[in-house]
């Protein structure tokens with residue numbers, strides 16, 4: 001059987017690897033961006049000189065041939081599900097028995113006047129990075145529009161080249177459409193401490209250019225104020241990259257529509273990763289999941305489906321992580337920007353403003369709902385288990401130290417966190433477990 | 447993508463040094479220049495009064511550079527521009543530095559007279575410059591090894607301060623570095639030099655208590671055993687301690703903490719690699735082929751030193767130097783020349799800017815080989831990976847000085863249990879997602895964190911029955 005995968009990102013490549021592990025099918029991966037799989041999440045590090053492109057490739061180049069995964073560099077232009085073939089930008093066509101669409105995302109542009117000027121760009125792929133190299137060369141001031149995870153990375157990248165950056169965000173505090181107020185305020189402060197000019201509650205009105213078609217500034221919608229700049233980074237989110245599918249018989253909405261088995265409406269055609277949209281969202285999750293690990297998990301599940309071990313995609317408790325300049329962030333379970341009905345929260349922040357822990361629970365039955373941690377690493381295995389077991393917030397607090405994943409000798413703050421809980425609720429929870437590995441194992445074996 | 451793959455000698459994004467940083471570096475260059483002049487100057491030029499100015503300039507340079515580099519930067523990972531810098535990415539500066547250090551090592555090991563060392567009379571040149579300090583510490587004129595010891599210690603101390611400031615947010619890094627600085631200053635330098643002075647009537651034997659066989663390859667040579675035996679209380683102590691280190695202390699510590707207790711907390715070679723070598727750690731090769739070469743080479747060196755030591759002990763107990771066609775004296779001097787000097791010194795340190803900071807530790811050191819074997823098979827140490835949080839970015843692998851492809855394990859949720867890991871903890875420090883943690887735990891349970899087909903984060907796949 002010939003399996004054709006469009007896209008060599010984490011989703012497509014994980015599917016390919018797992019199909020190979022479990023079968024002898026012919027596997028071809030087509031991708032237009034790069035010859036080999038690289039880690040998109042490491043784009044920023046290439047620009048900042050922490051790594052070269054070479055270092056961002058998780059597998060050495062010989063790996064693919066050795067595992068009989070054929071790589072083909074081209075852009076797919078059309079998909080014909082009747083003929084069961086795809087047509088490439090070089091005019092060739094390629095047939096398949098099964099087709100996997102894993103084409104990822106594209107940056108959002110909201111039709112701003114001037115968005116096509118030279119010096120206006122998003123940050124999603126290698127082409128963007130090359131463009132940024134050019135745009136940054138003589139850049140004196142950059143404006144970044146939209147303050148999500150990619151925006152802050154772009155800001156950090158430009159700062160590493162000593163380019164002053166202004167952040168223009170719609171929200172009144174950084175990323176507070178996702179982060180609760182405490183965390184958002186802390187990160188906003190950290191952003192300013194790094195010397196970024198953070199402008200909140202403002203929208204982009206238009207982008208201004210000169211007669212050569214180059215950016216010279218932006219205009220703020222609300223105030224009409226102009227900010228001079230020669231680079232505009234547009235990081236206002238991403239959307240599924242499926243333009244080329246639209247002409248086919250495959251059902252799409254914002255993304256390629258799939259069921260829980262990652263199957264589209266056309267037999268033998270599947271979609272995974274950033275470009276897939278669940279017709280019926282999985283309970284408690286968004287219909288389109290645009291993160292690294294969901295692409296990986298969907299790739300694994302689809303591989304099982306294709307080799308005959310059919311099963312639905314059943315993600316476990318939500319988790320994620322990011323880094324805001326120097327502050328690491330991890331989250332387990334569901335911490336919403338605003339507390340839901342019947343939820344209560346415990347927010348502890350270190351006086352130096354570089355660390356905080358935010359735990360959400362239901363006071364009625366004390367059920368633990370989720371945790372955000374900044375500047376303190378936590379152990380995924382334990383939180384995964386505690387969320388599945390629906391443990392109580394007090395159980396989690398008692399055992400918080402076992403979940404601490406910071407390097408040895410780092411100062412630990414579980415006592416302070418528990419003390420705050422006790423003060424807040426009048427309880428008398430105390431720290432029970434130690435951080436030793438044996439104590440961790442004792443939880444996992446249960 | 448030419449701009450990203452900064453392989454060339456040209457530097458697309460010059461690091462923007464401010465005038466204060468440049469001035470600090472200039473001071474260091476001046477200090478180094480004095481040392482060079484002392485080497486090159488005619489032998490009747492006495493440069494003794496230049497010792498402190500030179501060491502002072504070098505120290506001030508390092509400290510001021512550190513201050514001006516980090517004073518305005520919030521604590522955090524500082525790897526910006528590493529792959530663009532001429533120094534840290536095999537540019538002209540890196541090559542020149544590599545050649546200078548290599549040249550110094552060649553003089554040191556093979557042409558000490560060019561450094562001014564004179565066995566039968568007064569020293570001249572560079573070695574003479576260090577005579578006063580040597581007189582003060584042990585009442586003897588300096589040797590080239592004394593010069594080397596001082597410069598080595600200064601390098602670890604000054605660059606250690608830089609390292610601590612750079613990683614000040616990470617207590618593991620801070621404590622570990624204070625430890626290597628302490629062991630270098632006290633155990634490798636001051637204590638041996640002072641003891642040497644107090645025992646100047648006795649023949650030489652090694653007095654660095656932490657430098658054990660097989661890193662100290664001459665420990666079991668007949669002259670060394672004899673000198674220890676006739677070395678009074680201290681000699682006996684060093685003999686007993688030396689043997690206890692090999693057979694008792696080291697195995698116990700390695701069992702509990704892995705080889706890191708030695709390689710990145712105590713050892714002098716490791717100490718230099720971790721401090722002065724830090725700007726070059728990402729240059730180690732992560733290719734599978736490098737790992738293959740590493741395994742062949744390091745265990746070959748281990749086999750050779752065990753064989754040579756066996757022969758040497760045979761000579762010691764039987765008095766016979768010839769076994770079949772092999773002469774134990776030729777053997778040991780060959781080991782000393784090729785491995786003790788050429789490999790560990792000239793290549794090990796001289797090639798820092800080209801091959802990375804742990805070439806010797808990774809490909810050659812027989813001590814690392816022994817500790818590594820134990821770490822792999824009988825130790826509580828491992829690096830745990832944090833569930834499904836890895837984003838395969840590659841920072842961990844890139845900054846592993848031992849060339850371990852840490853990401854390979856992390857992205858499949860498997861623990862890292864590798865013979866070569868020196869437990870420096872940098873992979874964990876640079877990981878932007880908090881995925882790696884150095885830990886000690888039960889030996890047999892889950893130590894390897896079996897390579898799960900599915901990383902945690904979703905319900906286990908029902909295996910087809």
Ligand SMILES: Cc1cc2nc3c(=O)[nH]c(=O)nc-3n(C[C@H](O)[C@H](O)[C@H](O)COP(=O)(O)OP(=O)(O)OC[C@H]3O[C@@H](n4cnc5c(N)ncnc54)[C@H](O)[C@@H]3O)c2cc1C
Pocket residue numbers: 006007008009010011012030031032033034040041042043044074075076077102103104105123124125150153241244272273274275289290291292293295321322837
């Ligand atoms: C700068 C940045 C930082 C990020 N950081 C994080 C993070 O820290 N954590 C996290 O969880 N997520 C992060 N993400 C998101 C994460 O990278 C994506 O969710 C993930 O890469 C999606 O993987 P994918 O395999 O679905 O698609 P992609 O990685 O986008 O791969 C799709 C591939 O398909 C190819 N392709 C597309 N169209 C065609 C076509 N017509 N023909 C041929 N080939 C085609 C493209 O060349 C591309 O290589 C980040 C994203 C960016 C841009």
Ligand code: SF4
Pocket residue numbers: 835836837838839840841842843852853856857876877878879880881882
């Ligand atoms: S640095 Fe961390 S996130 Fe990046 S590859 Fe290594 S373990 Fe994974």
Ligand code: SF4
Pocket residue numbers: 829845846847848849850852862866867868869870871872873874
């Ligand atoms: S694996 Fe990590 S701790 Fe071990 S040597 Fe490499 S960087 Fe250091």
